[in-house]
Amino acid sequence: xxxxxxxxxxxxxxxxxxxxxxxxxxxxxxxxxxxxxxxxxxxxxxxxxxxxxxxxxxxxxxxxxxxxxxxxxxxxxxxxxxxxxxxxxxxxxxxxxxxxxxxxxxxxxxxxxxxxxxxxxxxxxxxxxxxxxxxxxxxxxxxxxxxxxxxxxxxxxxxxxxxxxxxxxxxxxxxxxxxxxxxxxxxxxxxxxxxxxxxxxxxxxxxxxxxxxxxxxxxxxxxxxxxxxxxxxxxxxxxxxxxxxxxxxxxxxxxxxxxxxxxxxxxxxxxxxxxxxxxxxxxxxxxxxxxxxxxxxxxxxxxxxxxxxxxxxxxxxxxxxxxxxxxxxxxxxxxxxxxxxxxxxxxxxxxxxxxxxxxxxxxxxxxxxxxxxxxxxxxxxxxxxxxxxxxxxxxxxxxxxxxxxxxxxxxxxxxxxxxxxxxxxxxxxxxxxxxxxxxxxxxxxxxxxxxxxxxxxxxxxxxxxxxxxxxxxxxxxxxxxxxxxxxxxxxxxxxxxxxxxxxxxxxxxxxxxxxxxxxxxxxxxxxxxxxx
Numbered sequence: 001x002x003x004x005x006x007x008x009x010x011x012x013x014x015x016x017x018x019x020x021x022x023x024x025x026x027x028x029x030x031x032x033x034x035x036x037x038x039x040x041x042x043x044x045x046x047x048x049x050x051x052x053x054x055x056x057x058x059x060x061x062x063x064x065x066x067x068x069x070x071x072x073x074x075x076x077x078x079x080x081x082x083x084x085x086x087x088x089x090x091x092x093x094x095x096x097x098x099x100x101x102x103x104x105x106x107x108x109x110x111x112x113x114x115x116x117x118x119x120x121x122x123x124x125x126x127x128x129x130x131x132x133x134x135x136x137x138x139x140x141x142x143x144x145x146x147x148x149x150x151x152x153x154x155x156x157x158x159x160x161x162x163x164x165x166x167x168x169x170x171x172x173x174x175x176x177x178x179x180x181x182x183x184x185x186x187x188x189x190x191x192x193x194x195x196x197x198x199x200x201x202x203x204x205x206x207x208x209x210x211x212x213x214x215x216x217x218x219x220x221x222x223x224x225x226x227x228x229x230x231x232x233x234x235x236x237x238x239x240x241x242x243x244x245x246x247x248x249x250x251x252x253x254x255x256x257x258x259x260x261x262x263x264x265x266x267x268x269x270x271x272x273x274x275x276x277x278x279x280x281x282x283x284x285x286x287x288x289x290x291x292x293x294x295x296x297x298x299x300x301x302x303x304x305x306x307x308x309x310x311x312x313x314x315x316x317x318x319x320x321x322x323x324x325x326x327x328x329x330x331x332x333x334x335x336x337x338x339x340x341x342x343x344x345x346x347x348x349x350x351x352x353x354x355x356x357x358x359x360x361x362x363x364x365x366x367x368x369x370x371x372x373x374x375x376x377x378x379x380x381x382x383x384x385x386x387x388x389x390x391x392x393x394x395x396x397x398x399x400x401x402x403x404x405x406x407x408x409x410x411x412x413x414x415x416x417x418x419x420x421x422x423x424x425x426x427x428x429x430x431x432x433x434x435x436x437x438x439x440x441x442x443x444x445x446x447x448x449x450x451x452x453x454x455x456x457x458x459x460x461x462x463x464x465x466x467x468x469x470x471x472x473x474x475x476x477x478x479x480x481x482x483x484x485x486x487x488x489x490x491x492x493x494x495x496x497x498x499x500x501x502x503x504x505x506x507x508x509x510x511x512x513x514x515x516x517x518x519x520x521x522x523x524x525x526x527x528x529x530x531x532x
Contacts, residue, residue: 155458163200180215208232231247338402347456350391383413465498489526
């Protein structure tokens with residue numbers, strides 16, 4: 001608008017002369033200047049519009065190029081978590097920039113038309129969630145930062161590359177979450193990628209500011225490196241106030257640290273390098289959980305000699321012609337594995353019923369008994385009633401036939417879909433003694449058993465693991481795992497603590513049935529001691 005101020009001023013001056021401009025040469029001379037200003041301003045406007053339209057064209061070309069990579073197989077494209085992150089980013093931060101370029105009347109009409117789709121657009125929280133998921137995958141599967149940035153994810157067929165600015169944004173998202181460990185990893189990668197990215201919209205100084213501070217906060221023993229980054233930042237921007245203050249602090253810290261090390265004696269060297277927060281990896285369960293997610297446990301030959309598989313009908317007429325394909329894959333706890341529990345047609349029908357109802361999965365608060373979302377369970381779920389579709393009823397009946405347990409007091413069939421890095425950290429399905437309000441509203445007792453059906457193959461990750469005993473179940477479409485959460489005495493079996501590993505590549509759908517105690521008195525008789 002500023003470019004049009006001279007014209008407006010001139011028009012105001014001319015407006016004081018009431019018509020009849022032709023009658024005085026002085027007034028006509030003003031018109032010459034007005035026309036010249038008009039031409040200059042229009043030329044400037046056209047130049048700005050050409051820049052704006054060129055930017056819009058580049059953005060459109062990028063969208064077209066990226067979407068053409070998807071083709072008719074969006075599932076395969078989104079199997080790579082890097083693609084998923086980039087898609088969410090394009091429809092949030094990049095879209096906000098685009099909206100700023102569509103300020104004219106026709107542009108606003110376009111924005112208005114697109115709002116039909118915008119109801120399905122991701123939010124900034126989605127982008128943050130996708131970034132955190134990438135960090136989770138990086139830690140669990142011990143992926144190198146540069147490997148992720150190259151899009152080289154096991155089980156995927158596309159390899160999207162992250163630019164310096166995208167690595168910078170990941171580092172910044174980690175920083176805003178107080179996660180200085182991943183801030184350092186991704187800012188270092190951004191710095192490396194800046195070397196060959198001459199068109200990057202970020203500057204080396206932008207990266208160094210975050211990298212220096214997070215290097216120190218993540219590991220104070222790396223203060224020398226933090227000071228090195230800060231000095232480099234000050235070479236680029238000598239008046240950077242925060243950097244000047246940090247430089248002074250780091251130098252004082254180093255001086256005091258030298259004095260401390262001189263009196264340390266034989267305690268040894270302090271650890272150095274980028275370190276994960278201790279609470280993330282020092283717990284034995286966390287180490288075992290992540291290890292099981294990465295690889296199968298070593299074979300236990302003594303146990304394997306006692307494992308078996310068979311066709312079984314359990315004296316159920318429905319299973320005489322199509323017996324259960326039962327396999328015992330672990331002894332303590334006893335984990336059953338059934339193959340071909342669901343057909344492809346049944347799986348698709350269940351997905352069709354569940355998809356419109358999917359909501360963020362919840363966990364039960366151990367104190368209040370209320371359901372709430374939690375960062376250690378990332379998926380969406382829906383519940384299907386027995387009487388709403390024949391397929392749901394048939395599945396419930398099949399579970400009853402396979403387990404011999406009464407389904408009338410079981411919870412509804414739960415369907416869960418895991419997105420990018422979707423997981424459920426180690427947990428129990430049953431309520432412990434101190435969780436007195438758990439399942440109280442149901443009035444059906446504790447969860448005696450779990451029947452977990454895998455509705456998809458998963459390209460990489462997504463296993464069900466039991467960290468206390470070293471058991472691991474890999475998803476196989478149509479198969480199911482079954483185990484008792486309670487001992488025959490009714491006491492909780494703590495060896496059943498299990499987890500859903502993060503989905504590294506692909507998509508994971510499961511359905512599960514939590515079976516309760518009430519109604520099982522004659523089907524699974526109680527033991528005579530607490531330990532039974």
